[in-house]
Amino acid sequence: MGAEESAVPASQEHSSSQVVRAAEAQFARWADEHLQVLHRVAYRLLGNAHDAEDVVQDTFRSAWVSRHLFDASRSERAWLLAILRRRVADSWRNRPDRELSLDGGSLDIAAQSSPAPWDDELSSHVQRALGRLTVEVRETLLLVVVGELTHQEAADLLRVPIGTVLSRVSRGRTRLRQYLIEAGENHEGSGDPGHTERRRA
Numbered sequence: 001m002g003a004e005e006s007a008v009p010a011s012q013e014h015s016s017s018q019v020v021r022a023a024e025a026q027f028a029r030w031a032d033e034h035l036q037v038l039h040r041v042a043y044r045l046l047g048n049a050h051d052a053e054d055v056v057q058d059t060f061r062s063a064w065v066s067r068h069l070f071d072a073s074r075s076e077r078a079w080l081l082a083i084l085r086r087r088v089a090d091s092w093r094n095r096p097d098r099e100l101s102l103d104g105g106s107l108d109i110a111a112q113s114s115p116a117p118w119d120d121e122l123s124s125h126v127q128r129a130l131g132r133l134t135v136e137v138r139e140t141l142l143l144v145v146v147g148e149l150t151h152q153e154a155a156d157l158l159r160v161p162i163g164t165v166l167s168r169v170s171r172g173r174t175r176l177r178q179y180l181i182e183a184g185e186n187h188e189g190s191g192d193p194g195h196t197e198r199r200r201a
Contacts, residue, residue: 023067031060034077038084040146045088045139047127055091059084078153081143085157129179133172140165141172 038059042052062083063070070079130138143154144165151169155162 027060027064027067030063030076030080034080035060037077037147038080041081041142042084042088044127044130044142044146046091047131051091055084055087058087058090062087075149075153077147078149078157081147081149082157085139125180125183126176129176129183132179133175137168137172137175140168141176144169145173 035056038056039052042055042059043049046052046055059080063080066083070076130142133141140154140158143149143157144151147154149157151162151165155165158165
């Protein structure tokens, strides 16, 4: 009787350890496959590499704690980006010196901008240009272009019609390109006092 009683907990313990190992393996794969993309999105939303690292760490910590809630029929990246979006909002709520509203308002991501570890190509110009977009357009554009979500996944995450996502991404691409062209023209003309006048002529 005593042997039988001790065999049941041992079996349960073995099963539990298998579940934990499987969860750890899945979590490690998530980090390998999605870490860089999450960091890019966080950086573009926050404009600061250190803040982005903190938010990504919080995102993975939350993902581990709530891993049992993950629906395998959903995109892993979409689920992680949904958590990231909430952590970004939390980060900005705790910093009243900056402006942020993921549901509306403004986001000053140009301030204290620092280059992302893997992105040194006109990073500050891109960051400033992103800061000129509305919050809704910027966030949608980042989810699709940087986060690599499908338009439907972004629509589901943001809880808006897919047509709204398509429109925001199109407007965002167009305006971002326009702002970057303007930034390039201003940079080229910064050393030429007559440049502005020739442009107006």
